Amino acid sequence: xxxxxxxxxxxxxxxxxxxxxxxxxxxxxxxxxxxxxxxxxxxxxxxxxxxxxxxxxxxxxxxxxxxxxxxxxxxxxxxxxxxxxxxxxxxxxxxxxxxxxxxxxxxxxxxxxxxxxxxxxxxxxxxxxxxxxxxxxxxxxxxxxxxxxxxxxxxxxxxxxxxxxxxxxxxxxxxxxxxxxxxxxxxxxxxxxxxxxxxxxxxxxxxxxxxxxxxxxxxxxxxxxxxxxxxxxxxxxxxxxxxxxxxxxxxxxxxxxxxxxxxxxxxxxxxxxxxxxxxxxxxxxxxxxxxxxxxxxxxxxxxxxxxxxxxxxxxxxxxxxxxxxxxxxxxxxxxxxxxxxxxxxxxxxxxxxxxxxxxxxxxxxxxxxxxxxxxxxxxxxxxxxxxxxxxxxxxxxxxxxxxxxxxxxxxxxxxxxxxxxxxxxxxxxxxxxxxxxxxxxxxxxxxxxxxxxxxxxxxxxxxxxxxxxxxxxxxxxxxxxxxxxxxxxxxxxxxxxxxxxxxxxxxxxxxxxxxxxxxxxxxxxxxxxxxxxxxxxxxxxxxxxxxxxxxxxxxxxxxxxxxxxxxxxxxxxxxxxxxxxxxxxxxxxxxxxxxxxxxxxxxxxxxxxx
Amino acid sequence: xxxxxxxxxxxxxxxxxxxxxxxxxxxxxxxxxxxxxxxxxxxxxxxxxxxxxxxxxxxxxxxxxxxxxxxxxxxxxxxxxxxxxxxxxxxxxxxxxxxxxxxxxxxxxxxxxxxxxxxxxxxxxxxxxxxxxxxxxxxxxxxxxxxxxxxxxxxxxxxxxxxxxxxxxxxxxxxxxxxxxxxxxxxxxxxxxxxxxxxxx
Numbered sequence: 093x094x095x096x097x098x099x100x101x102x103x104x105x106x107x108x109x110x111x112x113x114x115x116x117x118x119x120x121x122x123x124x125x126x127x128x129x130x131x132x133x134x135x136x137x138x139x140x141x142x143x144x145x146x147x148x149x150x151x152x153x154x155x156x157x158x159x160x161x162x163x164x165x166x167x168x169x170x171x172x173x174x175x176x177x178x179x180x181x182x183x184x185x186x187x188x189x190x191x192x193x194x195x196x197x198x199x200x201x202x203x204x205x206x207x208x209x210x211x212x213x214x215x216x217x218x219x220x221x222x223x224x225x226x227x228x229x230x231x232x233x234x235x236x237x238x239x240x241x242x243x244x245x246x247x248x249x250x251x252x253x254x255x256x257x258x259x260x261x262x263x264x265x266x267x268x269x270x271x272x273x274x275x276x277x278x279x280x281x282x283x284x285x286x287x288x289x290x291x292x293x294x295x296x297x298x299x300x301x302x303x304x305x306x307x308x309x310x311x312x313x314x315x316x317x318x319x320x321x322x323x324x325x326x327x328x329x330x331x332x333x334x335x336x337x338x339x340x341x342x343x344x345x346x347x348x349x350x351x352x353x354x355x356x357x358x359x360x361x362x363x364x365x366x367x368x369x370x371x372x373x374x375x376x377x378x379x380x381x382x383x384x385x386x387x388x389x390x391x392x393x394x395x396x397x398x399x400x401x402x403x404x405x406x407x408x409x410x411x412x413x414x415x416x417x418x419x420x421x422x423x424x425x426x427x428x429x430x431x432x433x434x435x436x437x438x439x440x441x442x443x444x445x446x447x448x449x450x451x452x453x454x455x456x457x458x459x460x461x462x463x464x465x466x467x468x469x470x471x472x473x474x475x476x477x478x479x480x481x482x483x484x485x486x487x488x489x490x491x492x493x494x495x496x497x498x499x500x501x502x503x504x505x506x507x508x509x510x511x512x513x514x515x516x517x518x519x520x521x522x523x524x525x526x527x528x529x530x531x532x533x534x535x536x537x538x539x540x541x542x543x544x545x546x547x548x549x550x551x552x553x554x555x556x557x558x559x560x561x562x563x564x565x566x567x568x569x570x571x572x573x574x575x576x577x578x579x580x581x582x583x584x585x586x587x588x589x590x591x592x593x594x595x596x597x598x599x600x601x602x603x604x605x606x607x608x609x610x611x612x613x614x615x616x617x618x619x620x621x622x623x624x625x626x627x628x629x630x631x632x633x634x635x636x637x638x639x640x641x642x643x644x645x646x647x648x649x650x651x652x653x654x655x656x657x658x659x660x661x662x663x664x665x666x667x668x669x670x671x672x673x674x675x676x677x678x679x680x681x682x683x684x685x686x687x688x689x690x691x692x693x694x695x696x697x698x699x700x701x702x
Numbered sequence: 703x704x705x706x707x708x709x710x711x712x713x714x715x716x717x718x719x720x721x722x723x724x725x726x727x728x729x730x731x732x733x734x735x736x737x738x739x740x741x742x743x744x745x746x747x748x749x750x751x752x753x754x755x756x757x758x759x760x761x762x763x764x765x766x767x768x769x770x771x772x773x774x775x776x777x778x779x780x781x782x783x784x785x786x787x788x789x790x791x792x793x794x795x796x797x798x799x800x801x802x803x804x805x806x807x808x809x810x811x812x813x814x815x816x817x818x819x820x821x822x823x824x825x826x827x828x829x830x831x832x833x834x835x836x837x838x839x840x841x842x843x844x845x846x847x848x849x850x851x852x853x854x855x856x857x858x859x860x861x862x863x864x865x866x867x868x869x870x871x872x873x874x875x876x877x878x879x880x881x882x883x884x885x886x887x888x889x890x891x892x893x894x895x896x897x898x899x900x901x902x903x
Binding site for chain 1: 708709710711712713714715717718719720721723724727749752753756757788792821822825826865867870872873874875876877880881883887889
């Protein structure tokens, strides 16, 4: 290596260089992504995965896959593979899958080792790949052009979403899946239930997620600030300030001070707290009070001194928010132009005091009466989660049908049952009960380590005998107006089914199981995409069902904020000032109607959020 | 930066590139190595060192001027080992090299009826229309083969022929050189932030 010019930099120069990095990556002919050596231990299946990736190149018509096909695959791999029929891409994909071995595909329930590499998690890679004209992935001796990397990722994504279903074999016929269909091989079932419990981040593998944003960024020239910041929130940085600095290349952030409007530049003499507050002020100015959806106190370590309404950019944001649509923001050109005069307009009824307290106009609507255990996609080890839900449900007014509907809609946080979820809901409930009952705790524990999201206390709890659980499940299903068929009960009770190997009975089960899982996943994924760590709650005066963040407690105040469609949970922290807990969803609440009414009757008041 | 030369940029991580693993591996990736750049000593972390080592592979291709690699490739095809052929192609073996009868590796793969090998060779830019000393194309060899998989190679070559698209070995997995650009931009912001630009041989 020769001709290396080095600029040993101090803090100031470091900042100056950080600020031109985006330009450097934009100017480069190609960005080479170095993922590290091929493997670090014998269980790392990366090499097995990459060895045959060249086969996928036969899917290309020319030098690269057409950008349309790539976009379709990246946006929705399952639907795309379902629809493309007997195309070249599908044939090539099937051929490639058939060269892999079972040990490789088994690990796809969470994510292949390759996609768990640290590169995918870093904050700075966002600008490096968003700005890049062309990308090549290098892992040890393997080189993978970006289009092939995406094709491979979308095949993996499609397979892992359909693992354990018969449909997978119709899309990609392979002997591989036959063993993975086996609902009792100790992997398939608990893995699916783990997939549901985990946060959406684990739901979709990184390259697809990143490329979706990359395409967006390249089409629009930039991302909206909310998208940009919510992206960097989910990546890791050693320095909390880099969460802001790393997005400046695709979204310049401006602030108003005495001498006019200035854009924030990388400067390592600033504190993270100051930066986050400035960003939050800018967000309030641009979007109004709906940015409360991004903030909220939580158990996770927040930067000390950060007001509760300020989004903590150093903590992950994995849920889909109702108050602010991160996904759609940058589709709307009008939003982009209105943010151009960022920091110039101040939405009515909102202001920020010199102590960085946010004062908003809102209506104190109700109080949380009681809450269930956190976790929407689980019923607890001894079905106690389900027991608690039913307890809360029994206090609601209305018919059984009405209450069941309330539960179904509240969990999914959807106002009405548009997608005929009723049958999916039933199967989902059965699926959760079944996975809980068949007692696959050991496997859950094995999975818990890489996924790191299961509560230890829950695992430590002793499980009751299956007969007791079964009668409990039967009673609970009856309470909800569902009947567990004799057949199901026999299946669940009979340990023999689990160990009998491939018998007729077993095969029958397999088919029923496949149907149930498909429906269960349909509903479960919907919950997972919102945020499976939330909890069910009941309001006090209005006696309605809803959900709130996992930190919600009885006694938290539900407020409706002028100009925002979702209610928020607040908690008094000191001197009549409130801390923000987060967004809540109340089934059957007409936010706009109540706000108009409250305004008419002069019930709106200023609240101070600290 | 100001120069008109086009360059590639590297995107990598400072620490261990692997998901959380043994202390031994983690520790290794916190270590720094001293490299000599332009007469200056420069401390770089293990992962960057690994990357630079990989990128420098380029120097090895220069040995292939007399196509020893290409001859190895032909021997590899004759050995019938797909892994060996894949590895050679990844090391930049020349697919245009010919044996004493003027046959390329693809002619031989077609002759022995090895479909996967033929596919790999085509991906790596083999010319499906190349003529051997007997004026025959790989397809002709495939048709002569009477082995159990003979038709599959012929069908594949036929299909490739119909597509009429000649693959260049630029944007494929089966190549050695990571980039064609002469300059490489690497941002080495670690404990000290520094930047350097390397020119490869």
